[in-house]
Amino acid sequence: MSNKRLAKDVFDLRVALGSETRPGAPGSFYHIACGGERLLRRPISVCGAWDDVVRFVYAVRGEGTKWLSGVCSGARLDMLGPLGRGFDLADEPTLLVGGGIGVPPMVFCAERIDAPVHAILGFRDADAVILTGAFASFDLLTDDGSAGDKGYPHEKLRERLAGGEWKNVLACGPRPMLKAVAKVCAEFGVRCQVSMEERMACGVGACLVCACAVGGTYKRVCADGPVFNAEEVDWDV
Amino acid sequence: MSENVHAPDLSVNLAGVTLKNPVVAVSGTFGFGREYGEYYDIGRLGAVCVKGITLLPRGGNPPPRVAETPMGMLNSVGLQNPGIDAFLSDELPFLRRFDTAVIANISGNTPEEYARMAEKLGDMVDLIEVNISCPNVKAGGMLFGTDPALAAEVTRAAKRAAGRPVLVKLTPNVTDIAHIALAVKDAGADGISLINTLGGMRIDTETRRPILRMNTGGLSGPAVLPVAIRCVYQVRGLGLPVLGMGGVSTASDAVEMMLAGAHAVGIGSAMFADPYAPMKVLQGLGEFMASHHLTRISELTGGVLPWEA
Ligand SMILES: Cc1cc2nc3c(=O)[nH]c(=O)nc-3n(C[C@H](O)[C@H](O)[C@H](O)COP(=O)(O)OP(=O)(O)OC[C@H]3O[C@@H](n4cnc5c(N)ncnc54)[C@H](O)[C@@H]3O)c2cc1C
Ligand SMILES: Cc1cc2nc3c(=O)[nH]c(=O)nc-3n(C[C@H](O)[C@H](O)[C@H](O)COP(=O)(O)O)c2cc1C
Ligand code: FES
Numbered sequence: 001m002s003n004k005r006l007a008k009d010v011f012d013l014r015v016a017l018g019s020e021t022r023p024g025a026p027g028s029f030y031h032i033a034c035g036g037e038r039l040l041r042r043p044i045s046v047c048g049a050w051d052d053v054v055r056f057v058y059a060v061r062g063e064g065t066k067w068l069s070g071v072c073s074g075a076r077l078d079m080l081g082p083l084g085r086g087f088d089l090a091d092e093p094t095l096l097v098g099g100g101i102g103v104p105p106m107v108f109c110a111e112r113i114d115a116p117v118h119a120i121l122g123f124r125d126a127d128a129v130i131l132t133g134a135f136a137s138f139d140l141l142t143d144d145g146s147a148g149d150k151g152y153p154h155e156k157l158r159e160r161l162a163g164g165e166w167k168n169v170l171a172c173g174p175r176p177m178l179k180a181v182a183k184v185c186a187e188f189g190v191r192c193q194v195s196m197e198e199r200m201a202c203g204v205g206a207c208l209v210c211a212c213a214v215g216g217t218y219k220r221v222c223a224d225g226p227v228f229n230a231e232e233v234d235w236d237v
Numbered sequence: 238m239s240e241n242v243h244a245p246d247l248s249v250n251l252a253g254v255t256l257k258n259p260v261v262a263v264s265g266t267f268g269f270g271r272e273y274g275e276y277y278d279i280g281r282l283g284a285v286c287v288k289g290i291t292l293l294p295r296g297g298n299p300p301p302r303v304a305e306t307p308m309g310m311l312n313s314v315g316l317q318n319p320g321i322d323a324f325l326s327d328e329l330p331f332l333r334r335f336d337t338a339v340i341a342n343i344s345g346n347t348p349e350e351y352a353r354m355a356e357k358l359g360d361m362v363d364l365i366e367v368n369i370s371c372p373n374v375k376a377g378g379m380l381f382g383t384d385p386a387l388a389a390e391v392t393r394a395a396k397r398a399a400g401r402p403v404l405v406k407l408t409p410n411v412t413d414i415a416h417i418a419l420a421v422k423d424a425g426a427d428g429i430s431l432i433n434t435l436g437g438m439r440i441d442t443e444t445r446r447p448i449l450r451m452n453t454g455g456l457s458g459p460a461v462l463p464v465a466i467r468c469v470y471q472v473r474g475l476g477l478p479v480l481g482m483g484g485v486s487t488a489s490d491a492v493e494m495m496l497a498g499a500h501a502v503g504i505g506s507a508m509f510a511d512p513y514a515p516m517k518v519l520q521g522l523g524e525f526m527a528s529h530h531l532t533r534i535s536e537l538t539g540g541v542l543p544w545e546a
Contacts, residue, residue, distance in 0.1 A: 039458045039510050040305050080512065199303045199448075201310060201509040204275070206268035208288070208317050209303035218297055218317060223272070237299060 002073045007130050011069050013056040023049030024082025026108040027195055027227040031203035033078035034064035043200050047104035057104035083203055084226050087193055091115045092167040097153050097181050099173020107134040109170050122153035154180035161188040182230035192230035196221050213237035245526040246533045251501045252402040252428035252478040254363050256283035256338050260519045263482050263503035264289055264342035269328035276512045280335035289342045289368050292350050294320035304439040304448035309458030311437045313451040315373040316344055321354050338363040344371055348394035355398040367395045370408030370433035372455045382408040385420035392424035402427035404480055409468050410436050418472040428478035432465045458506035459484045466497045473498030473539050486514055488521020495537035
């Protein structure tokens, strides 16, 4: 494995799996053990996969991801996966909307769609910008205008959808962004799938701690998701 | 009889039911067995205790429902479950395909609800675990488990209707656990399960918000092991069969739990760190027996040698 800094507090982790394991599909995640003194694993989305190598891009947020960032190349990691229901990809013109550390799974989606793809990438500021090189065609936005245009992804999405050529929207990022993206897609009647985040324990669907309100009930982000149809998510619960 | 000829006997008797080994997947961490069944043969477990079920379906509490703690975690799931009828029709038949005992964990708002559930279960499960210790629901739950009179009333109601042995699951959130254990014993409990989770709380120092949407939750995982061992130890004098749980993650923890007085040992949160934890504990128990020349694992139960006071 290798573990390299990509930006301030963002790391690019590549792990060679045993040959019997499949790396997983866009939107799926691995549940990664982050040091023996922590009971819970950390869910991280698959950012890319080649043969038996799986790639993750993660931000250092708290103790667990800090520990992960200190793991040296060549070490062994304890990972459970691939887990979860990923994006339902179609080879149709697709807009990818990524916010901050939600951009990594969008990279994998772009690779796997055999049709025109355009990304709308939003970041806090210039220091947080990552992975733009992975997209052939993209809009770059920052909250403060320090890189690309000043603005939010859902505003750019509205402009793009007005053109009428896009059939699908896939999104990953902070919940307020996903909610805004879902609203814009609903206005245009365009199918939208979102990757949701929730705190997890088991990661496999057994403990029910990762509840997300979807379609009037609590669904398990780890097993029924993390990807859901945006129109089914109960955004205000 | 040479002691190496016979395979070590891992079977135990829990409240009149023979389990082929003492390793039990506890309630709420193992769903209805389907998920971990993808990782190993759940038929290798001594018993599976299912997610807490209620008379009617329950949606559970709003998220976040989990917070990490030093060597443990808090949960506030709030008994999300499909209700007893869906359990019987959709989940139990799956579990029954495996060669493992099934324990039904039930929660009610009133003693009558416990009785109605026990009646519906009939003899379709091996044991009934009466949960009077859930910290995450308003009505019923832990309220019953902290008051000896109420605990006894629920026990009697369940016992009257039950077609199988009844374990009463106790909360450690009491001053004197032996007092409650005695009350449920006198009310006819066939055994007790302990411990359920300990009340706990975490706060985000930036937002000043509790991590859990319900503000408080139940603590489990390795952090609670010593509390669980102490609780099991304190009820050992009552002569009640005990399903001991709380923080067990290794075979050595399980041996400790049995020495304190447990007849069988539950494993819960340890699975979140390692899904194979129950299988590893099982294997480790076999190794412990071999290295300590034990022929029957049940010899360990209550085998602690306390210092004289
Ligand atoms: C399906 C899914 C995919 C994800 N993919 C990525 C990714 O590709 N890259 C990336 O950088 N991050 C991703 N995350 C977020 C990542 O899991 C959290 O940032 C991480 O768990 C924080 O752990 P920590 O120990 O650093 O933080 P701490 O705050 O110390 O963690 C304490 C506990 O809270 C949990 N937690 C804290 N924040 C989150 C969060 N936002 N989501 C879920 N659990 C959280 C931790 O897992 C841990 O159990 C994903 C989350 C989910 C649910
Ligand atoms: C996520 C979660 C859900 C739980 N749900 C239930 C439940 O439905 N009924 C119950 O009696 N106990 C429930 N418990 C408590 C466990 O069965 C067990 O008593 C406790 O977690 C201590 O064991 P452990 O440290 O091995 O996890 C739950 C525990 C966790 C962590
Ligand atoms: S984390 Fe256990 S069900 Fe999702």
